[in-house]
Amino acid sequence: MGTETVRTAVADEAADRRREQRGWYFYDWACSVYSTSVLTVFLGPYLTSVAEEAADAEGFVHPLGIPVRAGSFFAYSVSLSVIVAVLVMPLVGAAADRTGRKKPLLGAAAYVGAGATACMFFLSGDRYLLGGLLLVLANTAQSVAMMLYNSYLPQIAPPEQRDAVSSRGWAFGYAAGALVLVANLVLYTAHDSFGLSEGMAVRICLASAGLWWGGFALVPLRRLRDRRAPAASDRGPAREATAPGLRQLAATVRDMRRHPLTLGFLLAYLVYNDGIQTVISQASVYGSKELDLGQSTLIGAVLLVQVLAVAGALALGRLARHYGAKRTILGSLAAWTAVLAAGYFLPAGQPVWFFVLASGIGLVLGGSQALSRSLFSHLVPPGKEAEYFAAYEVSDRGMSWLGPLLFGLTFQLTGSYRDAIISLVAFFVLGSVLLARVPVRRAIGDAGNPVPEKI
Template sequence: MSSGATSDGTPRGATGIADLGPLARQREQRGWYWYDWANSAYVTTVATVMFAPYLIEVAEAAAVDDRISVVGLSVAPGSLPAYLVTFSTIVSAVLLPPLGALADRVANKKGLLGAFAWSGAAFAALLFFCAGDNWQIGAIAAIGANICLAASMVVNDSILPLISEEDERDRVSSRGWAFGYLGGGLLLVANLVLFLGHDAFGLTEAMAVRISMLSAAAWWAGFTLIPFLRLRHHEPVHVVAESGSIVKQSFGQLHATLRDLRNYPMALTFLLAYLFFNDGIQTVIASASVYGEKELGFETSVLIGTILLVQFVAFGGALLFGRAAGRYGAKRVILVGILIWMLIVTVALFLPEKQMVPFLLMGAAIGLVLGGTQALARSYFSLLIPRGKEAEYFSFYHAMDRGTSWFGTLVFGLVYQFTDSYRPAVFALIAFFAVGGLILTRVDTARGIRDAGNVAPAVV
C-alpha cells in the first residue's frame, strides 16, 4: 500500500472534522463481515455435514453392481463425493490466478463478489432436485457451487486491504471469521433440528436433507446482499497498461505479476509456510469425524455435537486471536496457534476410546485455534502484498490451498494403510505444522511490509 494514502484514498495524516475515512471504513467493514456469515452456511450445512452421505445414497440407488458410470469411468458410489471435491479443487486452482488479475482491474469488486456468490448459491439450490437416482444433478451442483465459492473468497479476501488500515487488519479479519463460524453454526443447528425431527415435521429423511441444503443456498444468497449494498467501488491502482479486451488485459496483468513475484520474497516465504500448516489444519478437520467414529467408537450424534462445539468455540477463538494479535503481533500469535495444533495431534495419539469428555475437550481446542490461525493468516498475508494486486496475490493464496491440499490427506492415508490405526495417521500431521512453523519463523515481517510498500502496524 502506498505510504501516502489510506486504504480509502484519503491522505495519511489527514485530521479534522472533514476526515470521514474512518467512518466510511467502519461501514464497509461491518458490511464485509456478513459475507463470511453468508457463505459459511453452505460450508457447514452442505459441504461439511449433509452433502456427501446424501449423494452417496442417491448414487447407490442408481448403481449397477455397486458402480455408476461417470464420463465413462466405473466409480463406486462411496467415492463419488471425494472425486467431485477433488475435480472442483483442481479446476479452482487453475482458474483463480487469472480471476484475481481480472478482479484487480475492476472497480466494482462488490459486483464481482455478488456475481460469484449468487451463482454459487444457484448451483447449491440445484441440490434440492437431487433425488431418487438422479445423482448427476447433484454432481453438477457441487462442482459449480465449490468453484464459485472459491472465486468469491478470492474477491472477498482481496477487499480486506481496501477497507482497513494495516493496524486494523487482524481485528477486521478475525471478526469476519468469527461471524462466519457463528452464522454457519446457527443454521446448522436449525437444520439438524429439522433432520433429527423430520417425522414430527411430516417429512422423510431425504426431504429434510434437501430442504436443509436449499436453506443453506438461500442463506448464502440472501445475506450476500448486505456486503453488496454496503461496500463501495474501489478504483484499481498500479495496474499494468494493456490493450485489448478485459480478459486479455487480465492475462497481461497476471504475466507481469508472476515476473514481479521475486521482488516480494517474504510473501512467497509465507505462502510456502501456509502450504504446510494450512494443509495440516485442513487434514485434521477432514479426518476428525473418521477418527472419532472408527478409532474412538463414537456415535454419529456425538460427532454432530462435536462439530457444533467446534463451530461456536471457533467464534470466540477467532475474536481472542484477533485481540492477541493486536497486542503481540499476528506472526507470534499464528506461531502459538501452530504449537497448539501440534499439541492437539499429539494428544490424539493417546486419546482413550469412548471417553466423551476428553474428545469434547479436544474439539474445543480445535475450535479455539481453527478460526484464529486462519483469520490471522489472511490478515498477515495482506501486509506482505503490494497495493493494487490484492486479488492476484489472494488468488495465489487460495490456489496454494486448493492445489496442494491433497498432501496431508495422502500422508494420513499412507500412515493408516501401513499401521492400520488412525492414531499414528493423525499424529503424522505434526510434520506439516512443524515445517510450516519453521518456515514462518523465516519470514521477516518488517522487510516484507517494506517490500510491499505498506505501513507497519503499531505491533509487528
C-alpha cells in the same frame, strides 16, 4: 474553520470505513453455512446415497461413460471442483485488479454458488449427475467469491486494524455456521415430527443454506465499494491479465518472485494450513474408526468447534494486538501440535474426551486462519490484491491433498489411525520453522506497504 472541515472529513471517512467493514463481515456470515451444513455434514452422505441408487449391480455409476464407484463420486466431484477453481480464480483475480470492479464479480460468484446450493433441493432419486454438477458449481463459486472477499481486507482496513477486522469476519462466519447447523439438526433429527421423510429433510437443509447465502450476500454487496484500478504501468503486461488460468497463476508467481519474502510466507502458510485442513477433514474418520464414536457425537463435536471458533478467533485477534500477528500465529501452531499429541492418546469409546479435543481445535482454528489472512494482506503490493489472494486461495484449496495423502499413507503402512493423526504434526512443525524465518516487517516494507507498530 479549515481544521474543523478536516476533522469532519476524517470522521466521515472513518464512519464510511466502519460501515464497509460491517458489510464485509456479513459475507462470511452469508457463505459459511455452505461449508458447515452442506460440505461438512449433509451433502457427502446424501449424494453418495443418490449415487448408490443409480449404481449398477457392481456398485458403479457411469458419468460420461467412465466407471466410478458410487462411494467415490462425492470425493471425485470435490476434486473436480478444486481443479476448476484453480483454473478460474487467477483469471477472475487479474480481471478484478485490472478493472477495479470487484463487487460485480463477487456478486456473480456469490449468486452462482447460492443458486447452485438452493437447487440441491431437486437432488433426489438417482440424479447423481445433477448433484455432481451443482457441487462443482457451488464449490468453484465459493472459492472465487472467497478470493474476492479476502482481497477487500487491505482496502477496507488500515494496517493497525486488519488483525481485528479479519478475526471478526471469521467469528461472524463460525457464528452463522453454528446457528444454521443447530436449526438443520433440529429439522433432521425430528423430521418425523414435521411430517417429512429423512431425504426431504436433508434436501431442505441443503436448499436453506443456499437461500441463507444469497439473502445475506445482499448486505456486503450494498456496503462494499469498488476502487479505481491502478494505472496500466503498475499492473504489468496486459497479455498476462487475460491469460488462461494456469498461465495467469504462473504470471502471478513470477511477479511474487520480485517479493520473495511474500512468497516465503505463502509457502509457510501452504504447509501449516494443509495440516489444519487435514485435521478438519479427517477428525470424523479418526473419531468413528479409531475411537468408536457415533454419528451424533461427531455432529455434536462439529457444532462445538463452530461455537468455540467464534471465541477463539476474537481472542487470538486481541492477542495479536499485544504480541503481533506473527507471534500469535506461531503460538497457535504450537497449540495445534499439542492438540494432535493429546489426540493420539485419547481413549476409545469415551465421547467426553473427544469433545475436549474438539474444544481445543475450536479455540485455535478460527484465530490461526484469520490472522494468516490479515498478515498476508500486509504483504500484498498495492493494486494486486485480488491477483495475490487468488494465489493465496489456490494454496488453501488447490494444495490441500498433501495432508490427506500423508494421513492415508501412514495408516496404510501402520494400520493405525493414531499414527496417522500424529504424523500431521510434521506440517505444523515445518510450517512454524518456515514462518519464523520470514522477517515480516521487512517483507511489508518491500511490498510497498506501511509497517504496523505490532506485527
